Amino acid sequence: MIVRTLSRYLCLAVAILSFGVGVVGIFVPLLPTTVFMLIAVWAASRSSPRFAIWLRDHPRFGPAILAWERERAIPRRAKILACLLLTASCGVIVLGDLVWWGKGLLFTGLVSIAAWIITRPTPRASSLLR
Template identity: 25%
Template structure:
């Protein structure tokens, strides 16, 4: 990882995003996940130790490593990412009181699957 002159700024943004994400745990109006994802991104940019640790995790190796290197995923990986996200969107669909919101959620579900199967190459599972 190269020396980043904005390292301090990335670290400050990362810790601020963690703080906002933590507040989002108790405040239902503030989403937690996007802030924690932002924190992960910022900390990886600002800290070589965090970047090394994150790229060494089982989660990264199982789901993101192949995508980052080759812009490809196995079918199993695609479905392990798409199905839980679709389940959460279907819960939001059930809770949505208006049809505009429901139509948008259906659009998101369809867009996710179209993107994953047209823009991300599907590779066979390597046999060990």
């Protein structure tokens, strides 16, 4: 009983923290929003069904969350924005003051993330409708 209650409160804290970081990500470049919203809805589903429903029904966050949950798909607009920001990050890394192998590792990681994002399917139009 105590473990279950503690687990619920921990998941609720993760949901609220992830939601907060996701909202900050709207305004701060290079901080992803969708990833944190997916974590928030996952944690909220285990702790606060009302919060999870609110996230799924939200006009800004809901369509991306539903597309991921239903099809493991990423909307085209999110793919483009993510790749543009990853490209900007690569530019900052190249211009930054870091050892060459560190730049190479970071650059390779960011390019790998971009490739993974690009290879995810785009949601069918029917999945974006509720």
